[in-house]
Amino acid sequence: MSAPCQMLLPADQTLIAGVLAGERRALAKAITLIESTRSDHQQRAQHVLNTLLPHTGQAIRVGISGVPGAGKSTFIEALGVWLIERGKKLAVLAVDPSSSLSGGSILGDKTRMEQLCQHAEAFIRPSPSAGSLGGVAEKTREAMLLCEAAGFDVIIVETVGVGQSETTVAGMVDIFCLLQLPNAGDDLQAIKKGIVEIADLVVINKADIDPRATAVARAQWRNALHMLRPASPNWLPPVLTASALHKEGVAEFWAAIEQYQAALTPSGEFAAKRQHQATNWMWQLIDFGLRQHFRHHSRVQESLPGFAQAVAQGQTTPAAAAYALLDMLNH
Numbered sequence: 001m002s003a004p005c006q007m008l009l010p011a012d013q014t015l016i017a018g019v020l021a022g023e024r025r026a027l028a029k030a031i032t033l034i035e036s037t038r039s040d041h042q043q044r045a046q047h048v049l050n051t052l053l054p055h056t057g058q059a060i061r062v063g064i065s066g067v068p069g070a071g072k073s074t075f076i077e078a079l080g081v082w083l084i085e086r087g088k089k090l091a092v093l094a095v096d097p098s099s100s101l102s103g104g105s106i107l108g109d110k111t112r113m114e115q116l117c118q119h120a121e122a123f124i125r126p127s128p129s130a131g132s133l134g135g136v137a138e139k140t141r142e143a144m145l146l147c148e149a150a151g152f153d154v155i156i157v158e159t160v161g162v163g164q165s166e167t168t169v170a171g172m173v174d175i176f177c178l179l180q181l182p183n184a185g186d187d188l189q190a191i192k193k194g195i196v197e198i199a200d201l202v203v204i205n206k207a208d209i210d211p212r213a214t215a216v217a218r219a220q221w222r223n224a225l226h227m228l229r230p231a232s233p234n235w236l237p238p239v240l241t242a243s244a245l246h247k248e249g250v251a252e253f254w255a256a257i258e259q260y261q262a263a264l265t266p267s268g269e270f271a272a273k274r275q276h277q278a279t280n281w282m283w284q285l286i287d288f289g290l291r292q293h294f295r296h297h298s299r300v301q302e303s304l305p306g307f308a309q310a311v312a313q314g315q316t317t318p319a320a321a322a323y324a325l326l327d328m329l330n331h
């Protein structure tokens with residue numbers, strides 16, 4: 001259900017018109033609005049998003065992750081230029097690690113993708129992770145919708161590539177791609193981390209550096225993928241090789257993405273995946289909202305230190321303390 005038009009401020013109506021016209025400045029301002037933590041901005045952002053929602057869903061959403069040094073930014077730039085040359089519009093949402101001390105963000109992707117930045121058909125938005133789960137910016141999902149409403153054909157989400165970020169971004173994109181290095185083909189370690197299970201496509205980048213190591217890494221990944229039950233009966237994740245620096249393997253990478261979409265669309269699996277992701281995100285927001293409501297409840301704030309101390313000293317069980325605190329929400 002979309003937001004009533006009368007709830008939109010004139011400034012927001014202008015913002016919506018700018019996004020629908022594909023104006024990059026308007027898109028940047030809209031993303032800034034949804035990233036704001038001010039309550040009034042959040043209300044405005046939801047009205048803007050609801051109004052733009054009918055214009056979303058037409059882009060292919062690609063998640064790209066990998067260990068630091070795997071060449072993610074170089075690969076994305078090579079891919080982006082290749083796509084633009086073929087008439088596509090590309091948006092890159094690059095999640096940067098926030099400083100644990102200052103809260104600031106490195107925000108270096110615009111400097112690493114200098115060639116891509118020069119194209120009017122490209123939009124690069126670095127967003128600080130700000131401590132979000134898995135290093136994925138909290139508002140990345142909404143930013144994807146705004147980019148789709150602005151007419152971008154391909155949305156790429158680049159993560160910091162540490163720990164939980166892979167699982168988190170895999171839950172918001174159509175296809176999750178993992179970049180690996182030729183000399184880092186430790187398939188057993190990858191299985192332990194669960195990365196193999198969520199990868200829809202694996203790319204051994206920088207293949208030109210050591211062809212022999214690349215072949216070994218590719219074989220290891222293929223073996224690891226064959227050991228697991230595929231996430232979809234219609235798709236077995238391929239292992240490709242590439243050299244982003246030399247623009248090699250980009251066409252094959254995009255061909256694999258198109259094959260993935262073609263394989264999952266006829267059965268309805270592609271659409272069902274998006275529906276599941278949207279519902280799952282709703283429940284995550286509900287869980288987050290309930291936690292915030294709980295922590296800011298006046299009686300809980302007053303009683304929490306005492307209960308925490310009692311639990312620490314063994315005077316009450318954690319379950320009893322939790323139920324007592326939760327019961328305060330009903331009064």
